[in-house]
Amino acid sequence: MTFATKSPWVIHYDASSCNGCDIEVLAALCPGYDVERFGIINTGNPKHADIFLVTGSVNERNIEVVKEIYNQMVEPKVVVACGICACSGGIFHDCYNVIGGVDQAIPVDVYAPGCAVRPEAIIDAVVQGLGVLEEKSKALQAQKKGA
Amino acid sequence: MSLLFVLIGTLVFAIAAPVLGCLLAGLDRKITARMQGRVGPPLLQPYYDVRKLIEKDRVSVNSTEGTYITCALVFTLLAGGIFYSGGNLLMSVFVITLSGLFFIVAAYSTRSPYAEIGANRETLQVMAYEPMVLFMAVAFYMAAGTFDSAGVFALDAPVVSSIWLVFLGFLFILTIKLRKSPFDLSYSHHAHQELVKGITTEMSGKTLAKVEIMHWCENVLFLGWVGMFFVWANPVSIVLAIAVIALVYFLEIWIDNNFARVKWQAMLSSAWIVAFVAGFVNIAVLAYL
Numbered sequence: 001m002t003f004a005t006k007s008p009w010v011i012h013y014d015a016s017s018c019n020g021c022d023i024e025v026l027a028a029l030c031p032g033y034d035v036e037r038f039g040i041i042n043t044g045n046p047k048h049a050d051i052f053l054v055t056g057s058v059n060e061r062n063i064e065v066v067k068e069i070y071n072q073m074v075e076p077k078v079v080v081a082c083g084i085c086a087c088s089g090g091i092f093h094d095c096y097n098v099i100g101g102v103d104q105a106i107p108v109d110v111y112a113p114g115c116a117v118r119p120e121a122i123i124d125a126v127v128q129g130l131g132v133l134e135e136k137s138k139a140l141q142a143q144k145k146g147a
Numbered sequence: 148m149s150l151l152f153v154l155i156g157t158l159v160f161a162i163a164a165p166v167l168g169c170l171l172a173g174l175d176r177k178i179t180a181r182m183q184g185r186v187g188p189p190l191l192q193p194y195y196d197v198r199k200l201i202e203k204d205r206v207s208v209n210s211t212e213g214t215y216i217t218c219a220l221v222f223t224l225l226a227g228g229i230f231y232s233g234g235n236l237l238m239s240v241f242v243i244t245l246s247g248l249f250f251i252v253a254a255y256s257t258r259s260p261y262a263e264i265g266a267n268r269e270t271l272q273v274m275a276y277e278p279m280v281l282f283m284a285v286a287f288y289m290a291a292g293t294f295d296s297a298g299v300f301a302l303d304a305p306v307v308s309s310i311w312l313v314f315l316g317f318l319f320i321l322t323i324k325l326r327k328s329p330f331d332l333s334y335s336h337h338a339h340q341e342l343v344k345g346i347t348t349e350m351s352g353k354t355l356a357k358v359e360i361m362h363w364c365e366n367v368l369f370l371g372w373v374g375m376f377f378v379w380a381n382p383v384s385i386v387l388a389i390a391v392i393a394l395v396y397f398l399e400i401w402i403d404n405n406f407a408r409v410k411w412q413a414m415l416s417s418a419w420i421v422a423f424v425a426g427f428v429n430i431a432v433l434a435y436l
């Protein structure tokens with residue numbers, strides 16, 4: 001087992017969300033759901049984060065920002081698309097400036113649809129993301145040993 | 148002989164302080180969560196965090212940052228070793244300040260605007276607490292007749308009986324030294340009140356792990372300073388000192404959870420006023436009465 005799954009720090013970015021999903025992401029940190037039970041902390045710093053929670057669809061203006069945050073994150077890292085807009089563009093998919101889901105900008109590991117996405121669904125998605133994080137962490141360690 | 152003593156003390160501190168500091172940090176997060184009506188993470192969560200950080204990939208904006216942080220960690224261990232081996236308190240104060248300066252220089256070396264804001268604020272924090280820390284060392288000398296922390300075991304009464312005002316002043320700046328709200332200007336543990344991540348913005352992976360371990364050791368050292376006020380020749384006093392340390396740590400967690408961050412002006416002026424009233428007045432009373 002790697003320690004990556006025991007202390008997943010998240011960074012949350014609102015791509016172009018209506019704030020519905022953002023409120024649910026933060027609700028997961030509140031006493032009702034208390035994700036810190038699993039060691040999850042909300043960091044404001046991509047260099048400290050392991051899991052990237054994106055809400056809202058990607059558009060022409062913020063695609064560079066999403067890429068920048070992703071690139072600044074240190075391996076191993078996992079991306080979770082929170083809400084249907086982050087998954088596919090949702091009801092905004094045919095807006096003139098909307099490119100689509102987050103996977104149009106960066107590789108997404110877990111999709112958590114919903115409008116707004118429920119805190120339970122976010123927690124489920126993050127826990128599923130931990131499995132991916134574990135795999136990536138092991139791959140990185142094997143690569144380090146090989147090098 | 149005393150140099151050998153310090154070296155052994157540093158080695159013992161380097162092993163014991165991270166363990167103790169890690170448990171203290173875990174307890175802090177657990178108590179904080181309970182104060183907020185949450186269950187909170189497991190007690191060993193800080194240990195998991197650091198192990199994870201060590202596992203992360205190596206990414207750094209330059210090669211000097213990690214070196215500075217290693218120096219900061221080593222000098223923290225040395226400061227702890229000097230104090231806990233019964234050595235010179237004033238030297239311990241100077242060495243831990245040197246460690247703090249390495250931490251600041253590490254942040255400046257990255258040339259990141261956010262890390263620089265953190266480093267600026269850390270400098271202001273050092274300016275705020277340093278007068279009171281020096282007054283504490285001087286007052287300790289006047290009360291105990293020696294700068295050596297081992298000197299307390301030869302006293303008839305704990306130093307707090309004559310320098311209780313200095314103790315209260317030290318408690319005030321302890322909040323700054325333990326990086327607790329309202330004085331966590333340079334490095335808040337809570338993302339919602341920080342500019343990116345303050346002084347540690349550019350630090351990641353192993354470097355950040357070293358910073359965390361350094362904070363654990365710092366906390367153990369500072370709480371040792373608190374305990375020092377309550378120890379005298381009677382061996383039972385060590386139990387009293389540990390009880391006071393537990394109480395003070397709980398008080399700091401309570402303060403952390405109940406007060407919003409202040410502006411740096413308020414921190415600097417209040418810390419200097421406290422240093423003057425508590426430190427200078429107490430020393431003057433000891434010197435002239």
